[in-house]
Amino acid sequence: MHGLISSPSVTLEQAxxxxxxxxxxxxxxxKSFIQxxxxxxxxxxxxxxPSPRTYTSSGDSVHRIKVDxxxxxxxxxxxxxxxxxxxIDNNEELWSLPQAQQSYVGVYAHCEYDAGFLVxxxxxxxxxxxxxxxxxxxxxxxxMSPPDEEQIRASELASEVYQSSTPRGQFRAWALIQPxxxxxxxxxxxxxxxxxxxxxxxxxxxxxxxxxxxxxxxxATGVAHGEPLITINYVELNNDYIxxxxxxxxxxxxxxxxxxxxxxxxxxxxxxxxxxxxxxxxLHGTQYTSxxxxxxxxxxxxxxxxxTQVRGPAFPEYIFSQDFDGFVAAHFSPSGSNLVCMRRTGKxxxxxxxxxxxxxxVALTDNSLNIDLPSYNDDEDxxxxxGEDEDDGLFAx
Numbered sequence: 001m002h003g004l005i006s007s008p009s010v011t012l013e014q015a016x017x018x019x020x021x022x023x024x025x026x027x028x029x030x031k032s033f034i035q036x037x038x039x040x041x042x043x044x045x046x047x048x049x050p051s052p053r054t055y056t057s058s059g060d061s062v063h064r065i066k067v068d069x070x071x072x073x074x075x076x077x078x079x080x081x082x083x084x085x086x087x088i089d090n091n092e093e094l095w096s097l098p099q100a101q102q103s104y105v106g107v108y109a110h111c112e113y114d115a116g117f118l119v120x121x122x123x124x125x126x127x128x129x130x131x132x133x134x135x136x137x138x139x140x141x142x143x144m145s146p147p148d149e150e151q152i153r154a155s156e157l158a159s160e161v162y163q164s165s166t167p168r169g170q171f172r173a174w175a176l177i178q179p180x181x182x183x184x185x186x187x188x189x190x191x192x193x194x195x196x197x198x199x200x201x202x203x204x205x206x207x208x209x210x211x212x213x214x215x216x217x218x219x220a221t222g223v224a225h226g227e228p229l230i231t232i233n234y235v236e237l238n239n240d241y242i243x244x245x246x247x248x249x250x251x252x253x254x255x256x257x258x259x260x261x262x263x264x265x266x267x268x269x270x271x272x273x274x275x276x277x278x279x280x281x282x283l284h285g286t287q288y289t290s291x292x293x294x295x296x297x298x299x300x301x302x303x304x305x306x307x308t309q310v311r312g313p314a315f316p317e318y319i320f321s322q323d324f325d326g327f328v329a330a331h332f333s334p335s336g337s338n339l340v341c342m343r344r345t346g347k348x349x350x351x352x353x354x355x356x357x358x359x360x361x362v363a364l365t366d367n368s369l370n371i372d373l374p375s376y377n378d379d380e381d382x383x384x385x386x387g388e389d390e391d392d393g394l395f396a397x
Contacts, residue, residue: 004037021069021088044396057086057093066113071132073169077109077120085169094169095162097154104154112188117208118171119188126178127186127195129208130155130171145211147173175211179204185235192255194242196220196232203235203244205255217259220244224251225264234329238336240355245327250341252358263358265341265349267326274349277370280395346373348397371397 005015015033016024020040027033042048061079068075072088082105085095097104106123113119116132128151147155155173162170181197181204188194188208196203201221207214221229221244229246236243241262242253252263329342332354341349348371356362373395 004034004041021072046396053091055086055088055091057091058084063108064111066111066118068113068116071168075111075113075118077105077111079108081105081107081109083109083111083118083120085171087169094165095158095171097158104150110186112186112193114188115190117174117188117190119177119186119193119208121186122176125182126176127183127193128173129175129177129193129211131174133159133167133170133172136172140209142175142209142211145175145177145206147176151176175208177206177211180213180216185232187235187237189237192237194235194237196235196244198232201229201232203232203242203253205237205242215255215257215259217242217244217253220251220253221246224249224261225266227266230326233327236330236332238332240336241332241358243330243332243339245330245341247326250327250330252354265327265351265364267343274368274370275365277372278397279372280374280397347371348373 006018010018012027012030012033016027019037023036023040027036039048043050055074058074058076059078062076063079064077066075067073067088069088073094074086074088076084076086078084083097084093086092087094105120109120109122111118111120116135118130118132120128120130122128128147129145151173155171159170159172177193177195179195179197181200181202183195183204184198186193186195191208192214193206193208194203201219203217203220204213205215206212221232227248229244229251230248232244232246234245236245237255240255242255242259244251244253246267248267250265250267251261253259254262325343325345325347327341328344331340332338333340337353337355339351339354341351343349350369350371351357351364352367352369353362357364357367
C-alpha cells in the first residue's frame with residue numbers, strides 16, 4: 001500500500017475513517033483510495049494545485065478560526081465581536097451568539113477549541129467556556145467556576161434562536177474562568193486551560209471540567225540564566241510541558257501542580273541553536289500563475305558552525321538589540337515529541353524529541369533545525385509596482 005496505511009490489517013473502511021474529512025467521496029475500493037491518497041500527498045508537497053473552497057457564512061471580518069474536522073465545524077470570532085459556527089460541508093451557519101447580543105463577545109476576541117470545549121476572551125478580562133451541546137449534562141457543570149447570569153442568558157437565547165437547527169454545531173454555557181490577574185495570551189489543550197498575565201509575569205492553569213485553578217507559575221518572566229524574559233508573547237502546553245515565548249527567551253516549565261523551569265532557549269542570534277539551516281527560496285510574482293496558488297519553493301541546506309558562538313551584549317543594553325530575535329509563537333506536534341518555535345522575524349526553530357533535549361540526553365544543536373522563511377517585505381521591488389500583496393504566505397514544510 002505504498003506506506004499509505006498504518007498496518008496491513010487495516011480494512012478499507014477503517015482507512016477511510018482515519019483519512020481527512022470528505023475523503024470518502026469517490027472512494028469505492030483500495031485502488032481509488034490509494035489514488036486519492038497519493039494525490040493528497042502530492043498536493044502537500046506542492047506538486048499539484050489545491051482545490052480551494054471559500055466559506056462565506058462568517059462574513060469578511062473573521063479574526064480567529066478553529067476547526068473541528070471530526071464533527072465538521074468551523075468556529076470563528078469576528079473583528080467587530082461575535083462567535084459564529086459554520087458547517088464545514090455545506091457552508092451554512094449552525095449557531096452563533098444571538099444577533100441582538102452580537103457585541104456580547106468582545107471585539108478581536110481570542111478563541112481556543114479542543115474536545116468540544118470552546119474558550120474565548122471576555123470584555124471584562126474573564127475567559128468564557130462553552131461546551132458542545134451534544135452530550136451536554138447539567139449535572140456535570142463545574143461548581144467552582146460556574147457561568148454567571150449574563151452568560152446563561154446568552155446561552156438560553158441562542159438555544160431558542162437555533163432550536164430548529166441540528167445540535168451538531170450548538171454550544172451551551174459551561175464555565176466562567178476569572179483569573180487572579182489580567183491575562184492576555186491563552187491556550188487550551190484538553191483538559192487544561194492556560195492563561196498568562198503580561199503585567200504580573202505569571203501563568204495560570206485550570207482544569208476545564210472542574211473549573212478549578214490547578215497550578216500557578218508565579219515568576220514566569222524574571223531573570224533566569226542571567227536574562228529576563230521581558231514580556232510574554234505566546235503560551236503553549238501539552239501533558240508534560242508549558243512553553244512561554246518571550247522577547248529574550250523561550251522557557252519550558254514542567255506541567256505539574258508545583259511547576260518549575262526545566263529549560264530555556266535564548267533569543268540571541270549569536271548563539272547558534274542548530275547545526276543545520278534550511279532556507280526556503282523566495283518566489284516572485286512571475287512565478288505564481290494564478291491565485292489561490294500552491295507553489296513549490298526550492299530549499300537550500302546550510303551547515304552551521306556551532307563552535308563560533310558569540311555571546312550577545314549583557315542586560316540591560318541588549319533589550320532592543322538587533323541581535324535578539326524574540327520568540328512569538330510555539331506549538332507542539334500532535335504526538336508531543338517535537339516543538340516548533342517561531343521568531344519575531346519569521347524564522348523557525350524545529351526542536352525534535354524535545355524531551356531528550358530537556359533531559360540533557362542530547363544537545364539542542366544536534367536535535368534541531370533552523371528554517372528561514374522568505375521575507376517578502378524586504379524586497380524593495382515588490383508591492384507598490386506590482387500592485388499585489390506578497391508579504392504573507394502559508395508554508396507547509
